[in-house]
Amino acid sequence: MIAVITGDIIASRKLVNQNKWMSPLKELLSTWGESPLDWKLERGDFFQIEVVQPKEVLKKVLEIKALIKKVKPLEEQKTSSSIDVRMAIGIGEKTYTGTSISENNGSAYIHSGEKFDSLKKEDVTIGIKSPWQDFDREMNLYLKLAGLFMDKWTLSSAELVEIVLKNPDATQEVIGEQLNIKQNSVSGRWYRAHIDELLAVEKMFQKKISNFIK
Numbered sequence: 001m002i003a004v005i006t007g008d009i010i011a012s013r014k015l016v017n018q019n020k021w022m023s024p025l026k027e028l029l030s031t032w033g034e035s036p037l038d039w040k041l042e043r044g045d046f047f048q049i050e051v052v053q054p055k056e057v058l059k060k061v062l063e064i065k066a067l068i069k070k071v072k073p074l075e076e077q078k079t080s081s082s083i084d085v086r087m088a089i090g091i092g093e094k095t096y097t098g099t100s101i102s103e104n105n106g107s108a109y110i111h112s113g114e115k116f117d118s119l120k121k122e123d124v125t126i127g128i129k130s131p132w133q134d135f136d137r138e139m140n141l142y143l144k145l146a147g148l149f150m151d152k153w154t155l156s157s158a159e160l161v162e163i164v165l166k167n168p169d170a171t172q173e174v175i176g177e178q179l180n181i182k183q184n185s186v187s188g189r190w191y192r193a194h195i196d197e198l199l200a201v202e203k204m205f206q207k208k209i210s211n212f213i214k
Contacts, residue, residue: 001213002050002094003057004112007064007087009045010125014074014082018044021071021083028067032060036100048101048112054091054213058205061087061126062198063165065150069158079154084125088116091130091209107131125151135208142201149194157193160186164195 009021022041029039029049039049051057065085073082090112096105115129126143130136153161163175170178172186179186190196 001054001092002052002106002108003054004090004108005047005049005051005057005061005064005087006090006112006116007047007049007085009068010084010086012045012083015071021068024067024071025064028063036102038101040101042102050094050101050104050108055206055209057089057091058128058202059165061089062150062202063162065126066153066158066161066165069150069153070155070162072155079156080152081155081158084151086116086119086125087127088112088119089126089128090115091128130212132212135212139205139208142204146194146198146201149197153193156189160189160193161195161198164199168199 012018012021015021025047026035026041029035029041029047032049032051033039035041039047041047049060051060064087068083068085069081071081071083073080075082090108090110092107092109092111094104094106094108096103098104111129111131115127119125119127122144124140124144124147126147128136128139128143159179160175163170163178167175172183172190176183176186
């Protein structure tokens with residue numbers, strides 16, 4: 001059983017320089033695997049990623065979300081990015097492996113594609129589809145609620161989230177040194193980014209999926 005992320009960049013055409021998001025995204029994805037076997041970016045702003053360990057998939061989705069929300073906006077006075085990202089997680093089997101991820105098939109790919117097609121209608125930016133309906137119902141509720149703050153992350157919030165996800169054991173003092181700000185400023189950003197709630201959702205995902213995947 002594997003996980004597949006299907007996604008696209010929202011409002012990417014607002015940016016004249018597409019490398020502002022494309023280069024850092026490619027750099028991140030290259031640390032997870034090789035293109036086009038494990039991931040592929042195509043049609044300008046559409047991408048697909050295969051995740052061998054389904055338990056890791058939500059953390060990777062959150063890392064991508066933070067990376068995109070950290071892209072500087074067109075107007076320098078704005079504090080939030082001009083773009084966002086929409087992602088669907090599919091969990092299931094892989095029944096065919098091609099020379100490119102776009103040729104692969106199986107229920108994980110079908111679930112990811114079907115969920116991706118429904119995200120706009122559901123007015124959410126992150127969703128999940130698996131073989132387990134109760135799991136999907138519960139996790140999609142958590143993700144929808146988390147989206148209320150994730151979609152509004154400022155540049156500084158996204159920067160903090162990115163650091164926390166990559167260094168989960170780092171103290172606020174250490175993070176402050178990395179950002180060159182005081183610990184109380186880190187605490188303020190932590191609260192505004194809803195870090196505790198975000199980590200709780202990711203922890204719940206890990207717990208729930210462990211009931212199905214050992």
